[in-house]
Amino acid sequence: MAEKKMNKHKHEHSNGKPTSKANHQVNGMASEPEAPLRLGKDCDYDCEIAKLQIELVKLQEWIKYEKLRVVVLFEGRDAAGKGGSIKCISQSLNPRVCRIVALGTPSEREKSQWYFQRYVPHLPAAGELVLFDRSWYNRAGVERVMGFCTEAEHQEFMHSCPEFERMLIRSGITLVKYWFSVSDEEQEKRFQERMINPTKRWKISPMDLESRKHWGDYSRAKDEMFAVTDTKESPWFVVNSEDKKSARLNVIRHLLSLIPYRDLTPESLTLPPLVKSDYVRPPMRNQHFIPVIYQRKPSKAKELKSQSHPPKSLAATA
Numbered sequence: 225m226a227e228k229k230m231n232k233h234k235h236e237h238s239n240g241k242p243t244s245k246a247n248h249q250v251n252g253m254a255s256e257p258e259a260p261l262r263l264g265k266d267c268d269y270d271c272e273i274a275k276l277q278i279e280l281v282k283l284q285e286w287i288k289y290e291k292l293r294v295v296v297l298f299e300g301r302d303a304a305g306k307g308g309s310i311k312c313i314s315q316s317l318n319p320r321v322c323r324i325v326a327l328g329t330p331s332e333r334e335k336s337q338w339y340f341q342r343y344v345p346h347l348p349a350a351g352e353l354v355l356f357d358r359s360w361y362n363r364a365g366v367e368r369v370m371g372f373c374t375e376a377e378h379q380e381f382m383h384s385c386p387e388f389e390r391m392l393i394r395s396g397i398t399l400v401k402y403w404f405s406v407s408d409e410e411q412e413k414r415f416q417e418r419m420i421n422p423t424k425r426w427k428i429s430p431m432d433l434e435s436r437k438h439w440g441d442y443s444r445a446k447d448e449m450f451a452v453t454d455t456k457e458s459p460w461f462v463v464n465s466e467d468k469k470s471a472r473l474n475v476i477r478h479l480l481s482l483i484p485y486r487d488l489t490p491e492s493l494t495l496p497p498l499v500k501s502d503y504v505r506p507p508m509r510n511q512h513f514i515p516v517i518y519q520r521k522p523s524k525a526k527e528l529k530s531q532s533h534p535p536k537s538l539a540a541t542a
Contacts, residue, residue: 263467263469263470263473269469269473272473273312273472273473273476276473276476276477276480277312277315277316277476278316279480280313280316280317280476280480281316281317282485282486282487282488282489283480283483283485284317284318284321284322284353285488285489286483286485286486286488287321287351287352287353287483287485288321288351289351289488290351291350291351292350292351292398292483293347293348293349293350293351293352293396293397293398294348294352294353294354294397294398294400294483295347295348295354295356295392295397295398295399295400296313296353296354296355296356296400296401296402296479297356297359297361297399297400297401297402298310298355298356298357298358298359298402298404299358299359299361299365299401299402299403299404300402300403300404300405300406300463300465301404301405301406301411301442302411302415302432302435303406303411303414303415303418303427304404304405304406304411304465305404305406305463305465305468305471305472306357306358306402306404307357307427308468308472309402309404309463309471309472309475309476310324310355310357312472312476313355313475313476313479314355317353321351321352321353322352322353322354322355323346323348323352323353323354323355324354324355324357325343325346325354325355325356325357325359326356326357326358327342327343327346327358330342339360339363339377339380339381339384340360340384340388343356343359343360347392347397348397360381360385360388361385361449361453363377363378363381364378364381364382364385364445364446364448364449364453365442365445365446365449366431366435368445369435369438369441369442369445370431370434370435370438382448382449382452382453385452385453386452386453386455386458389453389455389457389458390455390457390458393457393458398482398483399458400461400479400482401458401459401460401461402460402461402462402463402475403446403450403460403461403462403463404463404465404471405462405463405464405465406465406466407466408439410466415428415432415436461478463475
């Protein structure tokens with residue numbers, strides 16, 4: 225039923241008011257240009273990401289309104305830019321609607337379960353968007369290469385995964401799969417940056433260091449995975465992430481293009497006046513305030529006013 229809904233809205237959307245070719249709109253965005261736009265010359269990154277995030281909010285409201293269930297998988301090489309793209313997508317969205325799932329190492333109990341079982345509880349309910357920062361494809365990648373699963377377990381995954389995803393789609397879930405592709409030279413550059421940047425050092429795990437010995441093995445595992453799981457029902461979309469900012473813009477725009485939506489932005493509201501009462505607040509000295517280490521410099525007018533009229537009590541402020 226959900227799939228029919230999606231197709232219906234897609235039909236309605238494509239048959240909206242006609243527009244000129246130069247000004248054709250797709251889900252509120254201009255159509256694809258004939259040649260890629262160059263950041264810093266043809267367009268500004270901050271302006272573009274701001275516009276796309278507004279469209280993401282519209283998509284979010286449509287997902288809520290239509291009670292859609294959307295799953296987006298982010299896979300790819302280490303340091304390929306998956307996390308940054310997920311952050312840009314979720315930054316302006318309601319965390320009650322858009323959830324990020326980034327599971328850690330499975331417990332002994334989870335290892336004894338049906339492989340897909342630990343992922344199923346994180347699938348979306350109606351009106352939710354779930355972003356998987358890595359997913360069940362760990363079995364075809366790191367587990368396969370680093371020997372964390374047996375050959376039989378890997379073969380079972382390759383056999384079961386396409387059918388598992390078909391089940392999700394038949395149930396009405398919209399499934400989108402992104403693979404972030406980066407060259408070994410660019411990955412090396414990003415690893416070196418993480419080594420010296422204390423705010424990014426946590427991103428490097430012992431497993432990341434060990435995986436550097438297996439670049440070719442990961443390439444082979446990815447190609448084998450694509451050969452089986454890049455299906456008509458659930459294709460892989462490859463993101464060129466040599467440049468992180470371009471990759472973020474491209475993946476957000478592509479995601480917006482996959483799900484037809486309408487602008488449900490409510491009409492402008494009038495903010496009612498604040499109603500105060502005669503209630504007398506207790507003195508603020510009775511509360512436990514954190515130390516004021518940083519403080520915004522007051523404007524000249526406020527500074528002169530405070531000097532001429534010092535406050536009599538702290539009770540008036542909230």
